[in-house]
Amino acid sequence: MTAAKAIAGILFDKDGTLLDYAKSWVPVNYELARIAAKGDEALARTLLAAGGMDADTGHVLPDSLLAAGNTVEIATGFVGAGAPFTVAELTTLLDGLFARSAEYAVPVTDLGAFFAGLHAKGYRLGVASSDNERSIRETAKRFGFEDYLHYVAGYDSGYGVKPEPGMVLGFCAATGLEPQQVVVVGDNNHDMHMGRSAGVGMTVAVLTGTGSRQSLAAASDHCLSDITELEAVL
Known part of the structure; x- marks a missing residue:
């Protein structure tokens, strides 16, 4: 230094x-998992876990995918965990969600x-x-x-x-x-x-x-x- x-x-x-982060992004994480899972609740929970978030408590692990990943990395991880999209499709959807999320940020x-x-x-x-x-x-x-x-x-x-x-x-x-x-x-x-x-x-x-x-x-x-x-x- x-x-x-x-x-x-x-x-x-x-x-x-x-x-x-907790006030601004935990609600967004639930929504992005719902979008990525096409509304399948069980799959959404699986995707949140793959991203490093506890679906019950909302706790996000330090340096996990949802804590530190960019949109392409998150989309890639979610597709790998079973999200029924291509990485490109999901990236576009998530980027749109993230841009709108500024309205609700704290x-x-x-x-x-x-x-x-x-x-x-x-x-x-x-x-x-x-x-x-x-x-x-x-x-x-x-x-x-x-x-x-x-x-x-x-x-x-x-x-x-x-x-x-x-x-x-x-x-x-x-x-x-x-x-x-x-x-x-x-x-x-x-x-x-x-x-x-x-x-x-x-x-x-x-x-x-x-x-x-x-x-x-x-x-x-x-x-x-x-x-x-x-x-x-x-």
């Missing part, structure tokens, strides 16, 4: 980081004010998510922080997928920063490993997603309760 004074850019994950804090404050301090700001780019932009628009973003990358934006370094390197190219000047903030190890593989100055984990202090400890420089504690480590 480099000196905190070197940090000039912040690249956030979306789900579980800006948005409360933010961790007032994201408009949060991003405005960081922007006023001169930070370059971006969002890199395993969700599709449309969904990220819909979320930013709904919660009033779209005007503060210098960069947006989804799994379908052409920068590669997590935990590869491409989304971070794209952020650096868009902002003129070096990786050592960037902090990656996320809720699972895909985010942390993406940051480490890109050579960022700092990796910060938050506990508003599916990860725990124990699961995130090895790959993060700091582990915070939520993003409102971020400025204290910057």
